[in-house]
Amino acid sequence: MIDVQNISKSFADKVVLKNINVVFETGKTNLIIGQSGSGKTVLMKSLVGLIEVDEGSIIYDGRNFTAMNFRERKEVRKEFGMVFQGGALFDSLNVLQNVLFPLNVFSTMSKSEKLDRAHFCLKRVNLEHAAHLFPSEISGGMKKRVAIARAIALNPKYLFFDEPNSGLDPQTSIVIDNLIKEITEEYQTTTIINTHDMNSVMEIGEKIVFIYKGNKLWEGTKHDIMHSDCPELNDFIFASEFTRLIKKNIKNLT
Amino acid sequence: MRMLLFHIGRYVLLMKKVFSRPEKGRVYINQTLDELVTIGFNSVGIVVIISIFMGAVITLQTAYNLENPLIPVYLIGLGTRDSMILEFSSTVVGLVLAGKVGSNIASEIGTMRVTEQIDALEIMGINSASYLILPKILAAVFFFPFLTIISMFVGIFGGWAAGVLTGAISSTAFIYGVQYAFVPFYVVYALIKTVVFAFIIVSVSAYEGYYCQGGALEVGRASTKAVVYSSLVILLFNVIITQMMLAK
Numbered sequence: 001m002i003d004v005q006n007i008s009k010s011f012a013d014k015v016v017l018k019n020i021n022v023v024f025e026t027g028k029t030n031l032i033i034g035q036s037g038s039g040k041t042v043l044m045k046s047l048v049g050l051i052e053v054d055e056g057s058i059i060y061d062g063r064n065f066t067a068m069n070f071r072e073r074k075e076v077r078k079e080f081g082m083v084f085q086g087g088a089l090f091d092s093l094n095v096l097q098n099v100l101f102p103l104n105v106f107s108t109m110s111k112s113e114k115l116d117r118a119h120f121c122l123k124r125v126n127l128e129h130a131a132h133l134f135p136s137e138i139s140g141g142m143k144k145r146v147a148i149a150r151a152i153a154l155n156p157k158y159l160f161f162d163e164p165n166s167g168l169d170p171q172t173s174i175v176i177d178n179l180i181k182e183i184t185e186e187y188q189t190t191t192i193i194n195t196h197d198m199n200s201v202m203e204i205g206e207k208i209v210f211i212y213k214g215n216k217l218w219e220g221t222k223h224d225i226m227h228s229d230c231p232e233l234n235d236f237i238f239a240s241e242f243t244r245l246i247k248k249n250i251k252n253l254t
Numbered sequence: 255m256r257m258l259l260f261h262i263g264r265y266v267l268l269m270k271k272v273f274s275r276p277e278k279g280r281v282y283i284n285q286t287l288d289e290l291v292t293i294g295f296n297s298v299g300i301v302v303i304i305s306i307f308m309g310a311v312i313t314l315q316t317a318y319n320l321e322n323p324l325i326p327v328y329l330i331g332l333g334t335r336d337s338m339i340l341e342f343s344s345t346v347v348g349l350v351l352a353g354k355v356g357s358n359i360a361s362e363i364g365t366m367r368v369t370e371q372i373d374a375l376e377i378m379g380i381n382s383a384s385y386l387i388l389p390k391i392l393a394a395v396f397f398f399p400f401l402t403i404i405s406m407f408v409g410i411f412g413g414w415a416a417g418v419l420t421g422a423i424s425s426t427a428f429i430y431g432v433q434y435a436f437v438p439f440y441v442v443y444a445l446i447k448t449v450v451f452a453f454i455i456v457s458v459s460a461y462e463g464y465y466c467q468g469g470a471l472e473v474g475r476a477s478t479k480a481v482v483y484s485s486l487v488i489l490l491f492n493v494i495i496t497q498m499m500l501a502k
Contacts (some may be wrong), residue, residue: 048377048378050373050375050376052448073379074379075379077377077378077379078378078379079374080379082374082377083373084370084373085370086369086370088369088370088371088373088374089371090366090371091365091366091369091371101378102378104278104281104453105278105378105380106278106378106379122264160377195412
């Protein structure tokens with residue numbers, strides 16, 4: 001569980017996050033949604049310590065991450081797995097070496113155990129056949145899956161996904177969404193997904209936090225979202241004529 | 255002035271991070287060996303080519319300017335040797351390597367920054383500055399003195415070949431000049447300069463890449479800045495070291 005307490009962040013005079021309070025639950029897919037520039041990326045980068053917050057605390061299962069020094073944070077970060085928007089795979093390493101990387105740096109396993117673990121992770125994301133390809137030789141969807149395999153290599157407690165479906169077609173997006181959900185349930189991780197993909201919201205949104213101009217305006221589940229009376233959220237979710245029609249029909253049905 | 259102080263301060267903090275205790279020694283050893291090939295071995299070709307031509311030109315220019323019959327002709331060999339050892343093999347080769355190695359380092363690290371690969375390292379709990387920059391510094395500081403020594407020999411050989419082939423000086427006179435009044439301290443001076451230049455090239459270029467922000471355009475700018483700033487710092491330290499080591 002990650003408990004975010006009263007965090008605020010400004011860049012010069014611009015306030016990006018205002019007094020955010022939220023609890024991200026273990027074993028669930030927690031989604032942060034919001035418009036571009038709403039502050040959701042800053043929130044996620046603050047959670048993992050890539051950006052220092054001005055005020056407030058981030059508590060990882062009782063451990064106050066914001067109050068820790070560099071070495072203490074390093075220990076907590078070993079429990080993190082993160083999938084970046086573009087995958088952030090290391091270009092000079094092939095797929096297998098990318099997955100082996102965290103194992104080589106942190107694991108005390110033998111060489112054969114590490115290889116077994118890396119192959120297991122690649123198998124988990126259905127990419128065993130691509131082990132010897134380089135990032136430049138694989139598609140965007142495959143890169144995301146390799147990044148997921150790398151993120152789960154050390155059995156993380158906390159998984160972070162920054163726009164996991166950006167640049168992917170709807171079918172591949174669903175494959176990635178399902179993979180994220182399966183992994184979250186299988187490993188009981190605290191999974192946080194930063195997205196503005198509405199398919200993901202409706203597919204895997206077990207807990208959804210809506211950020212609007214740096215404020216948390218709403219939180220709930222994918223079921224609650226259909227009946228929300230938050231106008232900013234409705235404008236965001238049901239932005240197109242098509243989605244408004246769907247909402248109207250659902251309301252009529254219920 | 256304020257910006258200059260800002261960059262110097264940030265550079266010092268980055269170097270502090272680079273030289274902090276590494277995570278796992280073996281990973282760093284492998285990285286350093288890889289960098290020895292990328293930064294060191296892969297630069298041998300350009301150093302050899304440049305040095306041959308520099309040595310040849312020094313010999314021909316010295317011969318052209320030695321018109322007085324009272325000045326012994328073997329001084330052409332001596333001049334080529336001292337020019338190569340004192341300045342060309344360390345400083346000029348350093349400037350060439352700032353272009354080749356420096357731009358490569360800045361664009362490599364800059365690309366890693368803009369594609370979030372450095373963030374990925376940080377998230378894993380790895381000291382990204384140390385992991386990426388320290389092996390490059392170690393490789394350059396270890397290998398560049400060998401490049402300087404290669405440059406000295408090849409440059410003097412280039413001078414000999416140009417002098418003999420053009421008839422500007424006989425082989426015997428040139429070799430006599432090369433051996434005449436040799437000061438071994440000059441080699442020590444050149445090697446010390448090389449070690450300092452190696453550190454400057456890698457650290458300044460890595461600094462430019464590490465703090466690069468934006469996209470492909472900014473990576474290109476970082477690469478250009480890396481070459482310009484490392485060249486300027488090399489020239490500055492060339493004066494400082496020369497004053498410290500050779501001034502009477």
